[in-house]
Amino acid sequence: SAVISQKPSRDICQRGTSLTIQCQVDSQVTMMFWYRQQPGQSLTLIATANQGSEATYESGFVIDKFPISRPNLTFSTLTVSNMSPEDSSIYLCSADKQGAAEAFFGQGTRLTVV
Amino acid sequence: GDSVTQMEGPVTLSEEAFLTINCTYTATGYPSLFWYVQYPGEGLQLLLKATKADDKGSNKGFEATYRKETTSFHLEKGSVQVSDSAVYFCALHTGFQKLVFGTGTRLLVSP
Numbered sequence: 001s002a003v004i005s006q007k008p009s010r011d012i013c014q015r016g017t018s019l020t021i022q023c024q025v026d027s028q029v030t031m032m033f034w035y036r037q038q039p040g041q042s043l044t045l046i047a048t049a050n051q052g053s054e055a056t057y058e059s060g061f062v063i064d065k066f067p068i069s070r071p072n073l074t075f076s077t078l079t080v081s082n083m084s085p086e087d088s089s090i091y092l093c094s095a096d097k098q099g100a101a102e103a104f105f106g107q108g109t110r111l112t113v114v
Numbered sequence: 115g116d117s118v119t120q121m122e123g124p125v126t127l128s129e130e131a132f133l134t135i136n137c138t139y140t141a142t143g144y145p146s147l148f149w150y151v152q153y154p155g156e157g158l159q160l161l162l163k164a165t166k167a168d169d170k171g172s173n174k175g176f177e178a179t180y181r182k183e184t185t186s187f188h189l190e191k192g193s194v195q196v197s198d199s200a201v202y203f204c205a206l207h208t209g210f211q212k213l214v215f216g217t218g219t220r221l222l223v224s225p
Contacts, residue, residue, distance in 0.1 A: 033213075041217075041218075042203065042217045042218045045212045045213075048212065090157070092157060102148065102163055103213050104160075105160075108157035
């Protein structure tokens, strides 16, 4: 298994500012992902965080708005830039471990933009 | 592309009632199938999984059987409790690719 620690767990931010969310896994993992869950909605994949290269973004998400880093096999960050109230969501980090046949999730970051 | 279709909620039940939440999928290859649960104010937790056809995943009284012939993975519980009130997500996972989630089904259990 893999234990994922995500921080902050929640934050209230002013519009126009940026927030960086950190995701730490307790063991090396192959793939890391960032999801968004808007209020009352399902999870939508933002991007796949690639170690040592640029993240792979899903349709509707761009690097300028959601820059992602993954400097090693156990850590990733997601920045939500120039925030607006529409960015208020839960952001979840997920990791995929070879041979585990399942994905593991952090507890999520509940972001409120005012 | 791969997709998951879940029954819409909310599902409202009385305590000790039988629960079924339908889930069907479309996928290339042979996906693993999952049910995740999200309790109020919390993140996602894996409830159960099945990695191949005819596998039955089970946990906390919940069960789901991977039915390849009907491309289904319905979640069942014989007797629900108030504490089972949550949102349940069906999902599929193909190797190292992303998880594809259904829209989620909210379960409300009343005493």
